[in-house]
Amino acid sequence: MTSKMQAAMVEQFGQPLVIRELDIPTPGPGQILVKTEACGVCHTDLHAANGDWPLKPTLPFTPGHEGIGIVTALGAGVTAVKEGDRVGVPWLYSACGHCEFCLAAREPVCAEAQFGGYTKNGGFAEYIVADPNYVAHIPAHLAPRDAAPLICAGVTTYKGIKETKARPGEWVVISGVGGLGHLAVQYAKAMGLFVCAVDIDDGKLEHAKRLGADVMVNAKNGDPAAAVKKATGGGAHGVLITAPSLSAFKQGVGMTRKWGTCVLVGLPPGEFPTPLFDVVANCITIRGSFVGNRSDMAEALAFAAAGKVKADIELQPLSAINQVFERLARGDVPSRVVLDLSAA
Numbered sequence: 001m002t003s004k005m006q007a008a009m010v011e012q013f014g015q016p017l018v019i020r021e022l023d024i025p026t027p028g029p030g031q032i033l034v035k036t037e038a039c040g041v042c043h044t045d046l047h048a049a050n051g052d053w054p055l056k057p058t059l060p061f062t063p064g065h066e067g068i069g070i071v072t073a074l075g076a077g078v079t080a081v082k083e084g085d086r087v088g089v090p091w092l093y094s095a096c097g098h099c100e101f102c103l104a105a106r107e108p109v110c111a112e113a114q115f116g117g118y119t120k121n122g123g124f125a126e127y128i129v130a131d132p133n134y135v136a137h138i139p140a141h142l143a144p145r146d147a148a149p150l151i152c153a154g155v156t157t158y159k160g161i162k163e164t165k166a167r168p169g170e171w172v173v174i175s176g177v178g179g180l181g182h183l184a185v186q187y188a189k190a191m192g193l194f195v196c197a198v199d200i201d202d203g204k205l206e207h208a209k210r211l212g213a214d215v216m217v218n219a220k221n222g223d224p225a226a227a228v229k230k231a232t233g234g235g236a237h238g239v240l241i242t243a244p245s246l247s248a249f250k251q252g253v254g255m256t257r258k259w260g261t262c263v264l265v266g267l268p269p270g271e272f273p274t275p276l277f278d279v280v281a282n283c284i285t286i287r288g289s290f291v292g293n294r295s296d297m298a299e300a301l302a303f304a305a306a307g308k309v310k311a312d313i314e315l316q317p318l319s320a321i322n323q324v325f326e327r328l329a330r331g332d333v334p335s336r337v338v339l340d341l342s343a344a
Contacts, residue, residue: 007125008321011060013051016322017124025129027075032132034089039123040066040148040313041321041337043179043244044091046328048118052269057118064339065091065116066152067123068144080132086144088136088151089128091291093120097133105293107134124321126341136297139305149183149311149336150304151297157184157242158300159292160265161191164238168192173228173236173255174213176243176266177204179336183311184240185211187300190308196228196236198255199243204334207312219247225254235260244268250275253284261285315340 005024008017027033045063047053067089071081081087095102095110102110114131116122121129136151138144157180166172168191174184175198182204188195189212196215197208205216215231217224229235235257241248244266250273256262262284264272279286292300303309312335316324324337 005126006318007062007121008318009060009062010049010057013049013056013059017049017063017325019319022125024127027073027129029076030078030131031075032071032078032081032130032135033073034067034069034087034128034130034135035072036067036069036123036126036128036341037144038068038148038341039064039339040152041324041328041339042066042152043328044152045117045124046325049325061118062121062125063117064123064125065089065093065118066148066338067116067128068138068147068151069128072127078132081135086138087130088138088147089116089123089130090134090136090151090155090297091115091117092134094131094134105295107293108290124318124339134294136301139301142301142305144342145313145315145338145340146304146311147301148338149179149313150300150309152291153180153336154183154187154304154309154311155292155297155300156180156265156289157240158187158303159296160184160240160242160263160289161188161193161238162296163263163287163289164240164261166193166236166238166261170194170237171196171232171257173198173239173252174208175199175239175241175248175252175255176245177208178242179333180242180265182207182211182335183309184242185213186309187303190303193238194232196231198224198228198248198251219251224251228255232257234258237261239263240265242266246270246273249273253278253286256282256284258282258284261287263287263289265289311336313338
């Protein structure tokens with residue numbers, strides 16, 4: 001077995017990633033080593049590589065928080081997984097486990113949380129060191145390439161729909177039917193909800209219809225909030241905004257039914273324009289939702305293992321990562337790119 005691996009690294013913010021040959025790391029006490037089979041590419045990886053957010057990663061680093069692979073080595077004291085298990089190394093890389101948020105199963109907002117491909121080296125590499133207490137356990141018969149997008153885009157949208165508090169038989173709007181939204185439509189249908197898909201691309205709306213959406217609204221045509229209210233009899237009980245667009249955020253509040261909940265998971269730059277009178281007078285809840293906890297992860301994967309949710313994926317080699325990033329930056333990725341490292 002070779003002692004070297006390839007990794008795509010960010011060495012300078014805003015510059016192309018560099019493929020480096022590195023030593024395969026050795027897991028320390030309480031750590032595991034995962035041989036990567038597949039890793040999804042997320043818009044967050046592009047933000048990380050550009051240093052877009054206030055808390056920037058420490059250079060150099062390896063992005064990727066949708067890495068799926070086989071556990072090949074255990075550090076001292078590890079009992080939560082065993083060699084040969086298939087796991088995912090997600091955005092929530094680890095947390096403290098004992099603060100008020102961890103104790104309430106809200107570990108994604110733990111002040112000591114570490115993030116895969118951001119504060120810890122991630123899955124754009126042939127091997128990943130991971131925390132066994134926070135990896136996703138991939139169900140049997142779920143292929144690595146299919147599982148990869150689910151441990152970020154999947155759990156994020158699934159949790160977001162749960163946070164709308166919409167119940168079976170009620171309406172939910174999925175605003176933005178791209179990499180996250182096409183999964184959200186499937187989760188919402190599997191959860192017994194009526195789905196209104198909103199986008200500015202007719203092709204994506206047709207895709208949403210094929211995935212089971214009940215109503216499609218093109219936000220470029222007329223007043224999209226009025227169209228949603230007409231189709232749903234007064235607005236959606238829950239609205240999930242995945243589109244990284246401030247206009248989508250503003251429209252989303254207008255699409256929300258009285259006493260409904262508008263959940264934000266997209267992260268466009270800028271300030272959120274909130275129509276305060278409407279929010280107060282209509283008793284609307286606006287809620288942020290940040291990935292999901294470990295229980296949400298298991299549930300999101302179980303829907304896929306049961307055949308109810310499947311990500312549309314495009315496979316690319318690790319060597320193509322810079323071209324993939326260029327396409328992501330110009331909005332030229334219809335659903336989800338997965339890097340195939342299985343042949344490595």
